Amino acid sequence: MQTLREAKCGQTVTVVKITGEGATKRRIMDMGITKGTQIYIRKVAPLGDPVEVTVRGYELSIRKADAEIILVE
Amino acid sequence: MPIKIALAGNPNSGKTTIFNAMTGSNQFVGNWPGVTVEKKEGKLRNNRDVTIVDLPGIYSLSPYTLEEVIARNFLINERPDVILNIVDGSNLERNLYLTTQLAELGIPMVVAVNMMDIVEKNGDRIYPDKLSEELGCPVVQVSALKGKGIFEAAEKAVSLAGKNTTMVPKHRFSDNVEHAIGSIQELIEGQVPENQLRWFAVKVFERDSKVMEQLNLNDNTKQRIEDEILRCEDVFDDDSESIIVNERYVYISSIIKHCFLKNTERKLTTSDKIDMVVTNRWLALPIFALVMFVVYYVSVTTVGTWITDWTNDVLFGEIIPQAVENFLVSIGTAELLQSLILDGIVAGVGAVLGFVPQMFVLFAFLAFLEACGYMARIAFIMDRIFRKFGLSGKSFIPILIGSGCGVPGIMASRTIENDRDRKMTIITTTFIPCGAKLPIIALIAGAMFGGEWWVAPSAYFAGIAAIICSGIILKKTKPFSGDPAPFVMELPPYHLPTVTNVLRSMWERGWSFIKKAGTVILLSTIIVWFGSNFGIVDGRFGMVEDLSDGFLSIIGGILAPIFTPLGWGNWQAAVASLTGLIAKENVVGTLGILYGFAEVSEDGAEIWGTLSTSFTTLSAYSFLIFNLLCAPCFAAIGAIRREMNNPKWTLFAIGYQTFFAYAISLCIYQFGNLINHGTFTLGSAAAVLVLVVFLYMLLRPGSEKRSKIKVLKTVGV
Numbered sequence: 177m178q179t180l181r182e183a184k185c186g187q188t189v190t191v192v193k194i195t196g197e198g199a200t201k202r203r204i205m206d207m208g209i210t211k212g213t214q215i216y217i218r219k220v221a222p223l224g225d226p227v228e229v230t231v232r233g234y235e236l237s238i239r240k241a242d243a244e245i246i247l248v249e
Numbered sequence: 250m251p252i253k254i255a256l257a258g259n260p261n262s263g264k265t266t267i268f269n270a271m272t273g274s275n276q277f278v279g280n281w282p283g284v285t286v287e288k289k290e291g292k293l294r295n296n297r298d299v300t301i302v303d304l305p306g307i308y309s310l311s312p313y314t315l316e317e318v319i320a321r322n323f324l325i326n327e328r329p330d331v332i333l334n335i336v337d338g339s340n341l342e343r344n345l346y347l348t349t350q351l352a353e354l355g356i357p358m359v360v361a362v363n364m365m366d367i368v369e370k371n372g373d374r375i376y377p378d379k380l381s382e383e384l385g386c387p388v389v390q391v392s393a394l395k396g397k398g399i400f401e402a403a404e405k406a407v408s409l410a411g412k413n414t415t416m417v418p419k420h421r422f423s424d425n426v427e428h429a430i431g432s433i434q435e436l437i438e439g440q441v442p443e444n445q446l447r448w449f450a451v452k453v454f455e456r457d458s459k460v461m462e463q464l465n466l467n468d469n470t471k472q473r474i475e476d477e478i479l480r481c482e483d484v485f486d487d488d489s490e491s492i493i494v495n496e497r498y499v500y501i502s503s504i505i506k507h508c509f510l511k512n513t514e515r516k517l518t519t520s521d522k523i524d525m526v527v528t529n530r531w532l533a534l535p536i537f538a539l540v541m542f543v544v545y546y547v548s549v550t551t552v553g554t555w556i557t558d559w560t561n562d563v564l565f566g567e568i569i570p571q572a573v574e575n576f577l578v579s580i581g582t583a584e585l586l587q588s589l590i591l592d593g594i595v596a597g598v599g600a601v602l603g604f605v606p607q608m609f610v611l612f613a614f615l616a617f618l619e620a621c622g623y624m625a626r627i628a629f630i631m632d633r634i635f636r637k638f639g640l641s642g643k644s645f646i647p648i649l650i651g652s653g654c655g656v657p658g659i660m661a662s663r664t665i666e667n668d669r670d671r672k673m674t675i676i677t678t679t680f681i682p683c684g685a686k687l688p689i690i691a692l693i694a695g696a697m698f699g700g701e702w703w704v705a706p707s708a709y710f711a712g713i714a715a716i717i718c719s720g721i722i723l724k725k726t727k728p729f730s731g732d733p734a735p736f737v738m739e740l741p742p743y744h745l746p747t748v749t750n751v752l753r754s755m756w757e758r759g760w761s762f763i764k765k766a767g768t769v770i771l772l773s774t775i776i777v778w779f780g781s782n783f784g785i786v787d788g789r790f791g792m793v794e795d796l797s798d799g800f801l802s803i804i805g806g807i808l809a810p811i812f813t814p815l816g817w818g819n820w821q822a823a824v825a826s827l828t829g830l831i832a833k834e835n836v837v838g839t840l841g842i843l844y845g846f847a848e849v850s851e852d853g854a855e856i857w858g859t860l861s862t863s864f865t866t867l868s869a870y871s872f873l874i875f876n877l878l879c880a881p882c883f884a885a886i887g888a889i890r891r892e893m894n895n896p897k898w899t900l901f902a903i904g905y906q907t908f909f910a911y912a913i914s915l916c917i918y919q920f921g922n923l924i925n926h927g928t929f930t931l932g933s934a935a936a937v938l939v940l941v942v943f944l945y946m947l948l949r950p951g952s953e954k955r956s957k958i959k960v961l962k963t964v965g966v
Contacts, residue, residue, distance in 0.1 A: 197488060199313040200735040205494040206309040207737050208343045213498075222533040223633040228740060232342040233511075235524075235740040237629045239636075242735050 180215065180229075180243035188216045189248035196245040208232040209246060252299045252410045254403070255324060257351055258335030259344050260306030261741040263363040266393040266750055267335055268303045271403055278757055280894055281305075281319050293403055301403075302329065308343075310350045312459045315668060324354055325445070330410035331357045333402060338362040338375055338390075339742070341509050342501055348384065349497045352418035353451060355444030357409045358386045361402040366392040367742075372512030380508040385419035394747060415444045420504075422496040425484050429477045430454055436470050454478060455490045520622075520742035527623070533630050540623070541649055544614045549653030549684075553607035560606055565599025585792060588782060589775075597774030602763070604884055608657045609759045611650060615661055616754035620746030624664055625738060632736060638720030639729065640677070641670035647678045648716065652709075655679040655881050659888040660762055669729055673720060675892050676902045679881040680715040682708050685833035689876050691852035692837050696860040697869040708877055711913075715878055718947060719909065725951040766887030773883040777831055780804065796842050801827060814932050815875060815911070816868030816918040826875070832882050867925070871918040878910035912939050 183189050191213045194201055208231050209215065216230040226239045258264045269276075272291030281288045286305055293299035304323060305316035312318060324332070334351055336344040341362075351358060360380070362368075368375055381388040387405050391398035421427060434450040441449045441464070452460040453474060466474070478489045485492050527536055547553065570591055577587045618624045624643065631642035643665045651658030658678045665671040682690065686708075694704035723729050780801035784793040793799050805824035812818050812826075821843040829836040834851070841849030844859045853860075864872065880886065880903045890899045919936030923929065 194491065199311075202309075202311050202313055202490060202494070203735045203737050205491055206311060206346070207739070208346065208498065210491075210495045210498045219528065219530070221528070221629055221633065222530050223630070225633045226629060226736065228528070228629065232340075234340045234343060235742075237625070237632075237736070237738045237740050239632070239736045242737060 177247055177249050180217075180227075180238075180246040180248050181240045183215075183217050183248060185217050185220060188214055190214055191246060192249050193247045194245055195247065200242060201245065204238070204242065204246065207236055208234075209236075215246075215248065250298065250411070252331070252407055253327075253329040254293075254299060254301045254406050254410070255329035255332050255356075256301055256303045256335065257320065257324075257332055257347070258306065258363075259308055259337060259340075259347060261739060262306070262335045262337040262344060263391075263393040264303065264306060264335045266747070267361070267363065267391065267399055267402075268301065269750065269753060270393065270396060270399045271301055278761070286316055286319055293407075295400070296407065299403070299407055301333075307347065309347060312457050318459070324351075324356065325448075329356060331359065331406045332416075333406045334358055334360045335391075336360055336362050338364045338368040339371065339373075341375065342498075342505055345501045345505075346497055349418070349420055349500065352384065352386070352416055352420070353448040355415050355417075355442075355448065357412070357414050358416050359402060359406045359409055360384060360386060360388045361391045361398070362388060363391045363393050365390045365397070366395050367744075371518065372514075374510040376508050376510075380504075383419060383504040383508060386416060394744075418447065420497075420500045422493070422500070425481055426454075426492060426496055429481045432477045433474055436474055437464065437466070440464055440466070451493060454481075455493055518742070520744070523743045524626075524740075528626055528629060533626075537627065537630055540618075541645070544611070544618075544646075545649055545653065548607060548611035548614055548657070549650065553610045553653075556606035556610070557603055561599065561603040565595065565603060569599070570595055588792070589778070592782070593775045593778035594771070596778070597771040604654065604656045605759060605763060607654065608660060608762060609755055611657045611661065612755040612758045613751055615646070615664060615758075616751040617746060619664055620750055620754075622741045622743040625740050628738060629740060636736070638717050639670070639673050639724030640716075640720055641665050641667060641674070644670065644674040647674050648681055651678040651681045651683060653684055655681075655683045655885040656762075656766075656888045658683075659885060659892055660758060662892055663758065672893065672898060673723055673729065675889055676723065676905060677716040677719050679885050679906065680719070680878055681712040682877050683833070683881075685882065686877055688834045688837045688851050688853070689829075689873060692840070692857075692860070693869050693873040695852055695854060696857035697864060697866050704873075708873065711874055711877065715909065715913070718943075719905075722943075722946045723905075725946070725949060730951060762888065762891060766884065766891045769887035769890055770883045773886075774831060777801065777828065781828070796824075796839070812875075814919070814935065815871045815914045816922075817864060817872045819863060821863070822872055826872075826879070829876055830880065830883055830886075832884075833876070836876055867918055867921040871914040871921075874917060875910045875914040878913060879907045881906070912943065916940055916943075 177192060180189065191209055191211055193211065194204060194209070213231060218228045218230050218235065220227050221237075226237045227243060229236050229238060256264055256268055268289060268291065271293055273294045275294070276289060276291040279288050279290075280286065289303040291301050291303075293301060302323070304320045307314075307317045307320050310317055310321045323329075332351055332354070334348050336348060348360060362375055362377065362380070365375070375390070377388040377390055387409065389398055389402045389405055391402055393399060422430070430447070430450045433453050434446050437449060437453060438446065449460060449464070453464070456478065481492065482489055487495070526532055573595055574587065574591060577590060582590075615624075618627070627645065628642035631645050635642050635644050644662075646664065647658045647661040650661050655678060658681075659675055662671050662674045662678065665674060690705050690708050694700055698704050781796050781799045782792055783790070784799040784803070786793055786798050796802065802820060802824055805827060806820040808827075809818045809820045809823045812823055821840060824843060825836045825839040828839040837851070837853040838849060840860070841853055841856050844856045846855050849855045860869070881889075886899070886903060889902050890896075893899045893902065915932075916936045916939055919932045923933045923936075
């Protein structure tokens with residue numbers, strides 16, 4: 177198991193668990209990243225952070241620091 | 250019968266377009282009480298009894314963001330007659346997530362599936378009847394961009410409001426969760442209105458801090474509720490809040506199969522293709538630079554400046570003053586009144602309106618960049634750099650525009666959603682030398698440094714350093730501390746915005762500047778006019794011929810000692826800094842007048858000789874830096890007031906800037922003296938102290954743990 181931060185560009189991963197609590201976790205889940213959701217890592221910003229992913233059919237930008245709390249496989 | 254419709258939906262769902270189409274010009278734009286979130290209200294075009302309230306664009310009804318709290322407070326406390334939920338059909342799954350939450354409020358609801366044109370273009374199918382059956386409320390199809398279905402949606406909402414029904418959500422969570430919610434419902438029954446029971450029960454299950462405060466339950470009940478929640482959390486191995494989010498999405502996934510048919514042979518959309526180029530690893534930054542160049546070049550350097558110069562120099566410099574003067578002379582007005590009207594009011598109004606054309610050009614660009622989807626990409630591209638010092642990726646635009654003129658720069662901060670990032674950007678934007686500060690730089694560089702090449706770049710360098718240092722320092726202070734807001738941002742598909750939407754947004758922002766900032770500018774200009782034209786000569790109060798006899802000079806004389814530690818404690822320099830508040834280029838003109846020249850050229854070449862006798866290179870540089878960094882001109886202060894929408898924050902911004910400028914100038918002068926003369930004075934001690942405090946503020950560890958509760962408290966909702 178790894179975190180979303182470690183996933184490579186072009187990979188499709190499935191969410192296993194979201195760690196942490198409070199506002200950040202809620203916000204990530206509100207945007208549709210929940211247990212069992214497929215995430216496609218689309219690209220990394222030119223300066224190396226944030227990351228653009230496709231989730232539930234739309235594009236989402238997420239910072240690597242926030243991606244760390246998403247466990248995927 | 251008056252009816253109130255609340256327009257609710259995700260950001261980028263086309264809510265604004267629908268609101269504009271429904272209300273036409275019958276709009277009232279203001280702010281939600283006490284906060285800087287925009288509130289729009291309007292009357293339905295063909296039925297004046299119907300009021301439409303446009304709620305902030307939100308993804309959820311969580312208690313964590315300002316917009317979401319505003320929206321739910323409005324829905325709970327003011328109970329609109331009906332909710333019109335705008336749903337982006339091309340992004341159905343995530344949009345329905347908010348729908349499941351709105352459905353629990355017990356308020357009648359109509360779901361309008363927008364962007365049907367895009368859905369069709371993508372080859373997808375949506376079955377509204379099926380969706381209506383699953384959700385338990387009417388569903389209509391809308392294409393806001395094409396103007397289809399908008400009034401049908403409004404009609405549906407109005408007729409539903411007339412029926413006096415309650416929305417009963419059809420969705421059910423899994424048995425364990427339903428059991429817990431059922432028990433909670435029994436425990437809080439009677440404490441909340443019957444039709445809101447489920448909403449409150451779900452919120453209590455989520456341990457929503459705001460709802461718990463509101464309910465005021467006794468300890469026994471609280472304990473029994475907590476037991477129910479814990480039992481559920483054990484089963485799911487997750488916290489209760491996340492359980493609910495999960496359950497909602499599970500439910501949506503289960504119904505979406507029946508209501509939505511995805512075109513499996515979909516090729517890359519145009520938006521995908523654009524994005525491959527625009528945020529490409531290698532091309533993104535050059536393209537970004539190009540876009541910024543075009544925006545800056547057109548709105549600041551060329552078109553904007555042409556119109557602004559014309560308005561300032563010709564319209565308000567010649568045409569109007571001459572016409573007014575002729576008129577006043579012809580009716581025989583007293584000289585005093587003439588001066589008040591011409592030099593005070595006309596000049597003041599001119600100062601307000603002079604910036605407007607430039608601003609309108611810029612706002613049109615910003616509206617276009619926002620509406621087409623590129624603005625979100627700017628944040629995506631620049632985030633890495635700017636978040637290091639507490640700013641947003643979108644702060645780049647205000648700062649860039651600020652190098653032309655701080656006023657539109659500050660107004661451009663409107664595009665930053667996060668309250669903290671926006672305030673920080675407003676405070677720091679005017680540190681960058683704007684066009685009006687260039688004459689001051691030219692004056693000092695020419696008079697004191699023989700036109701050395703490094704003076705001007707050093708001014709820009711000082712501005713950038715001031716932004717970075719301020720960002721880091723402020724980020725660690727109490728009002729700005731706390732968790733950095735999670736930067737989880739939607740990147741909406743690119744699309745061409747409609748002309749009316751761009752123009753409307755341009756007009757709204759431009760008008761709000763004229764209204765809100767205008768009063769401050771006008772008033773301050775008149776006060777300074779009074780100070781420079783009136784004084785006490787030979788023991789008698791009256792108009793003065795010479796600026797050096799006016800009240801302003803007296804004030805300058807009183808203030809001068811304050812600037813002695815900065816090396817320029819003469820009253821002329823103090824007065825020049827004061828008049829710089831009207832417009833920064835006035836610093837040069839005022840120095841010219843005070844040193845006995847009737848008129849000086851833009852870089853003040855005539856007074857270079859005189860200046861070099863009353864300043865040293867060191868004190869001149871300190872004077873330059875102070876005037877670059879201190880409180881901006883009244884127009885910019887007016888813009889700050891408009892964007893902060895709060896007197897305290899406006900004062901804080903101006904106070905911080907002036908204080909910061911003072912501290913830096915003090916260090917420059919005193920340390921320079923120390924190096925030049927080698928004698929350690931009281932001033933040097935003060936500079937060392939300032940430097941120590943500055944370094945402490947800069948390097949101390951941030952207080953990150955004051956977290957979200959604090960943030961929402963200061964917001965006061």
